[in-house]
Amino acid sequence: MTVLIERVRNALGPELAGPFAAFVAVMIVFGFAAPNFLSRATFGSVAFQLPELGLLTLAMLLPILTGGLNLAITFTANMAGLTLAWVLQSQGGVDAGIGAFVLGSVLAIAVGALSGLIMGLVIAYTKAHPILVSLSMMIFLRGLGEFLTRGGDVSGIPSFLAPIGYGSIFGIPVPLLIFIACVLIWHVLLTRMKLGFNTYMIGSNIEATRYSGINTRKVQVLVYTLSGAMCAVAGIIMLARFNSVRVGHGESYLLITVLACFLGGVNPFGGFGRVIPVFVALVVLQLLSSGLNLMGASQHLATAVWGILMITVMILRWLAGRLKFLNTNRG
Amino acid sequence: MADQALDGAAPRPLLSLRNVNMTFGGVKALKNVSFEVLPGEVHCLAGENGSGKSTLIKVITGVYKPEAGAVIDYDGQSYSHMSPVTAQASGIQVIWQDLALFPEMTVAENIAFQTVIGRWPRLVNYAEMRRVAINALQRLGVAFDVDLALHHFPIAQRQIVAIARALVGEAKLVFMDEPTASLTQSETDYLLDIVRNLSASGVAVVFVSHRLAEVLEISSRVTVLRDGALVGVYPTKGLTQSRITELMTGKTFDYSVLHRDLSTSPVMLEVKGLSRPGEFEDVSLTVRRGETLGITGLLGAGRTELALTLFGMRKPKSGSVVLDGKPVRFGSNRDAIAAGVAYLSEDRLSLGLIQPQAIADNMVIASLDKILSGGFISSDRKRSLVNRWIRDLGVRIGKQDDAISTLSGGNQQRVAIAKWLATDPKLLILDAPTVGVDVGARAGIFDIVSKLADSGLAIILISDEVPEVYFNADRVLHMAQGRIVGEFTPGATTLQAIEEAVYA
Numbered sequence: 001m002t003v004l005i006e007r008v009r010n011a012l013g014p015e016l017a018g019p020f021a022a023f024v025a026v027m028i029v030f031g032f033a034a035p036n037f038l039s040r041a042t043f044g045s046v047a048f049q050l051p052e053l054g055l056l057t058l059a060m061l062l063p064i065l066t067g068g069l070n071l072a073i074t075f076t077a078n079m080a081g082l083t084l085a086w087v088l089q090s091q092g093g094v095d096a097g098i099g100a101f102v103l104g105s106v107l108a109i110a111v112g113a114l115s116g117l118i119m120g121l122v123i124a125y126t127k128a129h130p131i132l133v134s135l136s137m138m139i140f141l142r143g144l145g146e147f148l149t150r151g152g153d154v155s156g157i158p159s160f161l162a163p164i165g166y167g168s169i170f171g172i173p174v175p176l177l178i179f180i181a182c183v184l185i186w187h188v189l190l191t192r193m194k195l196g197f198n199t200y201m202i203g204s205n206i207e208a209t210r211y212s213g214i215n216t217r218k219v220q221v222l223v224y225t226l227s228g229a230m231c232a233v234a235g236i237i238m239l240a241r242f243n244s245v246r247v248g249h250g251e252s253y254l255l256i257t258v259l260a261c262f263l264g265g266v267n268p269f270g271g272f273g274r275v276i277p278v279f280v281a282l283v284v285l286q287l288l289s290s291g292l293n294l295m296g297a298s299q300h301l302a303t304a305v306w307g308i309l310m311i312t313v314m315i316l317r318w319l320a321g322r323l324k325f326l327n328t329n330r331g
Numbered sequence: 332m333a334d335q336a337l338d339g340a341a342p343r344p345l346l347s348l349r350n351v352n353m354t355f356g357g358v359k360a361l362k363n364v365s366f367e368v369l370p371g372e373v374h375c376l377a378g379e380n381g382s383g384k385s386t387l388i389k390v391i392t393g394v395y396k397p398e399a400g401a402v403i404d405y406d407g408q409s410y411s412h413m414s415p416v417t418a419q420a421s422g423i424q425v426i427w428q429d430l431a432l433f434p435e436m437t438v439a440e441n442i443a444f445q446t447v448i449g450r451w452p453r454l455v456n457y458a459e460m461r462r463v464a465i466n467a468l469q470r471l472g473v474a475f476d477v478d479l480a481l482h483h484f485p486i487a488q489r490q491i492v493a494i495a496r497a498l499v500g501e502a503k504l505v506f507m508d509e510p511t512a513s514l515t516q517s518e519t520d521y522l523l524d525i526v527r528n529l530s531a532s533g534v535a536v537v538f539v540s541h542r543l544a545e546v547l548e549i550s551s552r553v554t555v556l557r558d559g560a561l562v563g564v565y566p567t568k569g570l571t572q573s574r575i576t577e578l579m580t581g582k583t584f585d586y587s588v589l590h591r592d593l594s595t596s597p598v599m600l601e602v603k604g605l606s607r608p609g610e611f612e613d614v615s616l617t618v619r620r621g622e623t624l625g626i627t628g629l630l631g632a633g634r635t636e637l638a639l640t641l642f643g644m645r646k647p648k649s650g651s652v653v654l655d656g657k658p659v660r661f662g663s664n665r666d667a668i669a670a671g672v673a674y675l676s677e678d679r680l681s682l683g684l685i686q687p688q689a690i691a692d693n694m695v696i697a698s699l700d701k702i703l704s705g706g707f708i709s710s711d712r713k714r715s716l717v718n719r720w721i722r723d724l725g726v727r728i729g730k731q732d733d734a735i736s737t738l739s740g741g742n743q744q745r746v747a748i749a750k751w752l753a754t755d756p757k758l759l760i761l762d763a764p765t766v767g768v769d770v771g772a773r774a775g776i777f778d779i780v781s782k783l784a785d786s787g788l789a790i791i792l793i794s795d796e797v798p799e800v801y802f803n804a805d806r807v808l809h810m811a812q813g814r815i816v817g818e819f820t821p822g823a824t825t826l827q828a829i830e831e832a833v834y835a
Contacts, residue, residue, distance in 0.1 A: 192707040194699050201696060205685045211644075211676055212685075212696045212750070213668040271687055 018313065019264055019280040026284055030291035037291050044173070045293075046286045048166070051179035052241070053253050053260070054282050055234035058186050059227045060257040061278060065190075066223050067203045067270025068123065068130030073231045073257065074250045075141035076115045080108035080232035081245040082145060085154040093156035101161065109232040115141065116228020120221035145247035155244035165240035175237050182233060187275040195222055203270025252303075259310050260285060285309075345370040345535050346391065346405045346504060352398040353386055353559075360386045361397070362560040368504060373526060373536045375546045375567070378556035379579055379769035380739055384539055387556070388506050392425050393418040406503065422503035426493045428512060432481055439464040439477035442495045467495040472528045487518035491525055498534070505529065506537045511545060515630055516834050523549050541770070543572040555579055580771035588821040589623070589781075589805050596620045599789035600758050602641070605650030610636035611813035614650070618758065623780065623790040625800025627833055628810035634793045635677055637810070638760045641791075642674035643667030655757055668697060671757035675747055675764055677793070683747050684735050691717045691731040694746055698753040720749035724779055741772025748779060759783065760791045765799060777803045797830045809833055 030037040056073050063070040070076075087104030088096040115137060122133050167174045190196035198219045201209040210216045239245050264281035266273025288309065289302035346368040353361040361383045368374050378384045389395045391403070393413035403410040406421060413423075432441050439457070442464035464477045473491060481489060490510055497505050507526070511519045519542075526536055526549055540546055546553060547567060555562040555578045562578050577583050596619040605614045611633035618624045626634050639645045641652065643661025652659050654670055661667045664674070676683040684693050694717050695702055702712040717731055726745040728738060735743055744764055751759060761780065765773045780803060784790050794800050800807045801821050809817035809832055819829050 188707075194703070194708065197692070197696075197699060197708060201685055201688060201692070204687045205681065208682050208685045209696070211664070211674070211682045213665050213754075214696065215663075215665060 016265070016274075016277045016280065018317065019277045019284060022263070022284045022309070022313070023280055023287075026287050026291065030287070030294075034291055034294045037294055042287075042290050042294065045290050046283070047173045047176045048241075049290070050282060050286045051173075051175035051237055052234060052250060053256060053286070054179045054279070055182060055230060055237065056250065056253050057257040057260045057278060057282055058182055058275070059230035059234065061186065061261055061266065061273065061275065062199060062223045062227050062230075063130060063134075064258070064261050064266055064268070065199050065203045065270055065273055066130075066220060067206070068220075068223075069134060069258070070116070070119065070224065070227050071131065071134040071254065072115060072119065072138040072141055073227070073234075074254050075138050075145060075247065076112050076228050076231035077235035077238060077250060078145055078245060078247045079115065079141050080112040080235035081239040081249075082149065082154060082235075082247070083111045084108040084236055084239055085157065085245045088158060089154070089156055094158050096158045098160070101158070105236055108236055109229050112228040112230070112232025112235065113225045114228065115231070116224040116226065117221065119228070120224030123224065124217035124220040142247060149245075149247055151247070153244040153246045157239065157243050161240045162243075164237065165242075175241070178233070178237065182230065183275055183279050186230075189226075190275060195219060199223055200271055203267075203272070205271075256285070256306065259306065263310060263313055342369055344368060344404070346403075348387075348391070348404075349402045351387070351390055351401045351403075353383075353390065353395060354398065360559050361390070362558075364556070364559070364561050366391075366554055366561070367564070368535050368537060369552075370503075371530055371533045371535055372552065373530045373538055373550045375550035375553040376537055376539045376556070377543075377546060377553055377575055377579055379771055381558075382556040382579070383559040384556055385508070386559075388425060388508070388537075388539070391418070392423055392506070419500060422501050423506075424497035424500050424502040424504070425506040426490070426497060426508065426510065428509045432489055432493060432496075434482040435480055437478050437480055438475050438484070438492055441481050441492050442467055442477070443499055445496070446499060463499055464495065467498045470498055470528075470532055471495060471525050473525070485518070487514050487522055490514070490522055494525060494529065498529075502534055504535045504537070506539070508539050509541065510538070511540060511542060519545065543575050543770075546575065547572065557581060576770045580769075582771060582774075586802055588802060590822060591621065591784075591805055593619045593622045593805060596622065599655055600641075600791075601653040603651045603653075605637070605640065605652065606648050607636060607640060607645060608648055609813075610645075611640075611810075614813075614815055616808060616815065618789040618791060620787050620789055621784050622806070623784045623792050623804045625804030625807040626791060626793045626810055627795060627797050627800045627807060627829070629833065630795060632810040633813035634810050635762055636813075638674055638762050638791070638793060641667070641758075641760060642672055644674075668754050668756075671755065672760070673697075673751035673754055673756035673758070674760045675744075675751060675762060677763040677766060679740075679743060679747060679767065684743060684750075686736040687734050689732045690726075690728055690735050690738065690746055693735045694720055694750050694753065697750050698755075701753065716753065720746075720753065724749050724752075725775065739769070739772065740767040741769055741775060744768055744772075744776055745779070748776075752783070756788065758789045758791070760793070762793045763795070764792070765794070765796075773799075797833055798826060801826045801829060 056077065059073045060070055084104035084107070087107055088100055091097065091100035119133050119137050122128060123130050164174055169177060190199065198209065198214050201214065202216055202219055206216050238250060242249065260281050261273065261278055262268055263285070264273065264278030266278065285306055288305055289299070292302045292305060293299070344367045348364065348366040351361050351364045352359070364383065364387060366387060376384050376387070386395065390397050391413060393415040396412045401411060403413060439461045443460040446460065446463050461477055468475055471491060471494060475488065481492060484492070494505070511522060514522060523545065526538065530536055538546070538550060547570060550567050552564060552566055553570060553575065554564045555575070557579060573586070598617050599620045600618040602614060602616050606612045614637055616624065628634055636645065640647050643664045643666050654672065659670055661670070680686060691713060695713055699708070702709055702716055704712060714731065721728060724745045726742050726749065728742065735746060738746065764776055768776060780790060780792065792800055792804050804821065807819045807821060807829060808815050809819070809829070817832055
């Protein structure tokens with residue numbers, strides 16, 4: 001068994017070993033416990049539910065890698081969704097054309113990016129803690145959104161948007177395709193681009209990075225701006241799936257995104273973590289909740305199980321660390 | 332056993348270790364080491380990083396359990412291994428480099444808090460704590476205000492508080508790990524006096540230090556370790572710094588001053604009247620291509636501030652800087668790097684390198700543009716750049732992706748130098764490049780510096796150790812209180828003359 005774990009670890013890299021083991025465990029347990037678990041229906045439901053949480057997790061990942069946090073992700077997504085909804089409404093509501101959708105999406109992403117830009121500037125220049133800055137932004141966006149919508153829904157969405165939420169291309173759900181595209185963009189950004197490289201360096205030691213001639217303020221501003229833009233993509237998908245926007249929708253995802261990052265092996269203090277293990281971690285969380293659903297458990301229980309899973313993972317990591325310690329001492 | 336019979340006349344050792352072996356992950360950290368401390372003596376433990384000094388201390392204090400067969404005789408008792416509890420209870424105390432004190436608590440609390448732990452009634456007896464603390468300080472021949480919070484005291488006096496705390500624990504044997512690493516010369520002298528008082532009062536002190544001058548001054552005997560094995564035990568009388576260095580490294584070093592004729596070499600850096608009020612005033616200097624200019628002076632003389640200004644991280648109030656014939660004014664260190672200035676930070680741990688990150692990443696961080704291909708980082712180019720520098724500078728590493736913190740100080744410093752050489756600098760500023768680097772590895776660093784100068788680089792070498800600049804720079808500037816107060820040419824001035832000027 002240890003040999004097997006070691007092989008998996010070598011093949012996938014240390015960060016991927018944990019999430020991958022969890023993935024295998026979930027498949028085995030539910031494969032036996034719920035007879036219809038290994039079916040198209042399960043994977044269909046996972047594929048449609050994954051993208052919302054997944055995109056928000058991507059938005060959370062970049063700030064965490066710099067050693068920060070973006071608590072405004074869900075309300076930034078709502079705000080971007082509202083922007084798109086208002087543009088569509090002003091262009092005829094259910095009769096709005098493709099042009100209105102494109103314009104609205106561009107504006108939505110701009111709004112998301114602007115929210116991130118402001119946070120990034122404040123964090124980079126005042127050196128205020130990202131938790132406080134993004135918390136302030138979160139409260140601001142929430143209040144602003146509730147004020148503008150009077151706490152209600154904004155609906156009246158043209159029907160051609162439905163495929164973005166529910167459609168499939170070659171049997172693969174469209175939202176999943178969008179999510180996978182975003183995962184790949186983030187993967188390339190972090191592994192192959194200067195910005196990604198500097199993101200990790202800042203996460204480990206921002207002063208040493210500055211002494212190396214990196215414009216650390218620019219990196220922080222870009223990271224939060226991209227995080228905001230990614231929230232907007234999530235907001236657009238949420239709009240298409242629910243056919244309406246309400247401020248506060250997806251709020252419960254906020255802390256789950258943080259947990260998904262840690263389950264994916266991201267260092268909570270920044271500097272280390274990769275996109276693909278986080279992706280696998282998200283799939284595990286979603287499979288877990290779908291599997292419990294199939295067995296007739298309530299959604300609330302699924303959330304509770306997520307919590308248990310995270311605690312188990314922490315303990316297992318601690319045990320793995322101890323095992324390693326014992327091994328080196330024995331020689 | 333035969334040894335003991337021979338020194339029948341010598342006093343019975345307080346501590347005597349034999350056959351100590353320790354293995355970590357296949358590496359023998361201690362190989363059949365023996366070690367002896369006499370009551371009340373000051374004994375120096377010398378060796379490079381990784382030679383086994385700290386492992387040995389941890390065996391004696393019970394942190395590590397040695398392999399079977401070890402014999403630890405201490406104060407009339409024989410043990411196969413120590414435990415932290417027995418070690419403390421029988422009077423073995425360690426003062427680690429970080430001191431482990433509580434800055435917000437008073438001197439009395441820091442010294443005497445152990446005396447009130449676990450006693451009934453569970454109330455803190457402040458009067459008792461003050462009395463114990465004052466008593467301990469008196470034994471060291473000092474008088475502090477014991478009611479003042481510790482953070483009001485400079486680091487040297489905190490050392491003394493740590494020593495006093497060890498005395499409260501009824502110490503018979505005190506280990507001091509690099510106690511002078513962050514002290515100035517006068518503070519060091521003060522601390523050495525305290526160590527002498529301690530020894531005179533019958534407490535044995537084992538002193539670990541990189542500064543060989545102190546080792547010679549304070550100790551009566553020196554035990555030298557190399558690669559986990561005992562090299563020998565030597566009476567300090569008759570030893571010299573270069574002899575200890577030879578014993579520690581197993582190599583001989585040739586100390587001679589540089590004789591390079593640079594009169595025809597073009598000027599690379601010309602600084603005129605550079606000032607930042609409160610940090611340095613009216614600094615003028617020139618460095619030629621191929622020249623190493625040494626800057627020495629006490630801590631706080633404004634050396635690092637001057638270097639950071641030349642590196643564009645601080646803006647001068649007045650004065651001019653001409654680099655390679657062009658006047659320059661940097662908005663940030665990015666401008667300075669682009670213009671060809673590189674700055675190796677004095678603080679390698681928190682500013683010079685990003686400790687948790689990979690060796691390869693640390694090496695390319697300042698020259699990322701050179702490994703881009705079509706806007707993306709090319710892992711092939713990165714790998715070949717890193718391989719080239721590892722080869723050229725002789726860095727000893729495991730894997731490129733290992734964290735930089737896994738390397739020794741000397742190898743880390745080589746990576747830091749490589750990181751800056753990768754930016755193709757014209758001027759390389761080395762700020763205290765040998766801090767935390769072993770004696771043997773220092774020579775390696777200065778070999779690199781000398782080759783770089785020969786290749787035409789202009790180098791500024793900043794160090795508070797006068798011999799370092801004396802033997803490795805073409806000219807030496809003496810900086811004090813923000814001003815250049817003297818210039819020396821090593822061939823024409825003696826080392827002693829410069830040391831007297833600097834430490835006066």
